[in-house]
Amino acid sequence: MTLRHAILGLLSKWDATGYDIKKEFDDFMSIFWHSHLSQIYPELNKLETEELVTSRLIPQEGKPHKKVYSITDGGIEEITNWVGSPPEIPKIKDSFLMQVFFMDNISVDQVIFQLKYYQGVRQKRLDEMKLTVQEAWKSIKERQTMTPRLLMSSAVLRRGLEQEVQYIKWCEETIQLVEACKSLWDPDASLDSVLPFEEAKDLMEEYFNAAVGLEED
Amino acid sequence: MTLRHAILGLLSKWDATGYDIKKEFDDFMSIFWHSHLSQIYPELNKLETEELVTSRLIPQEGKPHKKVYSITDGGIEEITNWVGSPPEIPKIKDSFLMQVFFMDNISVDQVIFQLKYYQGVRQKRLDEMKLTVQEAWKSIKERQTMTPRLLMSSAVLRRGLEQEVQYIKWCEETIQLVEACKSLWDPDASLDSVLPFEEAKDLMEEYFNAAVGLEED
DNA sequence: AAATGCATGTAATTGGTTACATGATTTC
DNA sequence: GAAATCATGTAACCAATTACATGCATTT
Structure with missing residues (x-):
């Protein structure tokens, strides 16, 4: 259950859509994390119902609308707590x-x-x-x-x-x-x-x- | 779906019970693999119905019975094929x-x-x-x-x-x-x-x- | 008296992947 | 004309973890 922290961590820096988050995962963050859009979207919804993030819709021309997420104070608290929490021993699968x-x-x-x-x-x-x-x-x-x-x-x-x-x-x-x-x-x-x-x-x-x-x- | 290969690989060397396999995972193989008993036992059953392994019961005194598994020719074929198949790029989660x-x-x-x-x-x-x-x-x-x-x-x-x-x-x-x-x-x-x-x-x-x-x- | 080891498993839940669905725009 | 990019999601399925269940023997 660390996908939520990957998302909250990113949103603690910039507002982003699910699509943006996926790109960041595939790019820089691929060193330590990965996920599918079909997992990111539901997770964002869950985070919203838990009030750790908020969203607003941005209509666009020629393209589908954007749903831009921002982190809340609760979200900031959650991510800082997690970053300072005891690191876990990695379970490798190579x-x-x-x-x-x-x-x-x-x-x-x-x-x-x-x-x-x-x-x-x-x-x-x-x-x-x-x-x-x-x-x-x-x-x-x-x-x-x-x-x-x-x-x-x-x-x-x-x-x-x-x-x-x-x-x-x-x-x-x-x-x-x-x-x-x-x-x-x-x-x-x-x-x-x-x-x-x-x-x-x-x-x-x-x-x-x-x-x-x-x-x- | 590589748990099956971890199991077949081990059984290509020695006969073993699910419990033995788990210990091997936790010991030497922990460098590259891990699994729970609750995943190993059902997988062994699946492998048996696919006729890649066979089992025999060994009763013991004072201890529960043992179910010792052996690899079949089909199992050997499966594992050698897999070992020679194109390696996959690891998806890291650290x-x-x-x-x-x-x-x-x-x-x-x-x-x-x-x-x-x-x-x-x-x-x-x-x-x-x-x-x-x-x-x-x-x-x-x-x-x-x-x-x-x-x-x-x-x-x-x-x-x-x-x-x-x-x-x-x-x-x-x-x-x-x-x-x-x-x-x-x-x-x-x-x-x-x-x-x-x-x-x-x-x-x-x-x-x-x-x-x-x-x-x- | 409590915990660990031996030895088997099932059930419930969560996490993750693949497939499906839509639809316009841009690049090859 | 086909594939990729942008952008959202749902549904089905498979993999993995946690909890539950049993029971005797040995170690702490």
Whole structure:
């Protein structure tokens, strides 16, 4: 039940229609949230009956009317309370990592293909994000003003960027590891002509230490 | 609809009860998946009617009976197909990042408190994970064998670890940035006695470059 | 005496996705 | 001529969470 906070948060800054909110979700906020119009519209109605927001109709020519929402004092109270409330531990669902986890069921070539493909998908996302940052950065430099608003949204943006950068790097390093350990997938890996354990161990240790110190014997 | 694949993936390795599956989700697999028993049991029944798994009852003394599930050939086909299918772009929901995004609504002190608190939560998770890695690592070294199964699950573990490490680092660096820009939250920030724009700009540039090159003019 | 673990499930509710419905304007 | 954008919504369906229900054994 955090959709309401996503909406109230946005409305604490600007008045907006359901359609505007959806665009904001898909654009900047996509780093941490998403939703469908068919969920946003009913939620806005609920918020209105709870008197956390108000709306007014704005007729337009050639286009459908707009229903512009504004936040109320009650809404402001709700959102500030929520922002200051204890953060929850995120419950992750990363279906790609799950695929990786079960990739001993497919061939090495398929494994490498999947990792490369996903790396590409992530790279595309990163490129798009970089454009967003550059635009945001440009407008900040033009306006010559820094505000808490700008600061905190930049922090979120940076987090989004580095998340992509890191996932891409992980793909790269994992591809390398899999390629080095290719022979483990051989059907007759029991004949230990393939990859001696010690070698695999060293490769794995290097792979782990590239990201994080294991700090044990 | 990926819960079915989480279950089938596990059953492609060992026979298990719904209760076992839940424990595996909460333990190792928590890096990328989670679910409730009340969702797992019905899903297992569905999988059985679709003949992707079979079950047998094992009576026990003093404890309730066990319903142990095994994967069928059809189930194996389903899971291998899925593992090799095009990965989907993850739709993130990170409510903490959303809180951060809207933290211009609360005081600097509260902002710093929230970031520190969350850093602690993540640190705890990291510590737990490190124990898991060390145990896994120990048993690998004892058995002196490396398999695709072990390799791919280690890759996922490393991803989980580095995710935590990085989030913690981000918290740290963001706390530093916020502390350096504290005066922006002053009510009379209009009097530009507070933090000159150029200084803020430099701090921000440093903050971004610590994680990712902006590579523009 | 109370809480946790083992082990199964159902029922009710909320959250989220996909499909349907409308209709003018602009871009490809 | 088709697709996308603007702008609102409803209905049906699927996924996920919370609550309810049972019951014995062990740990605190």
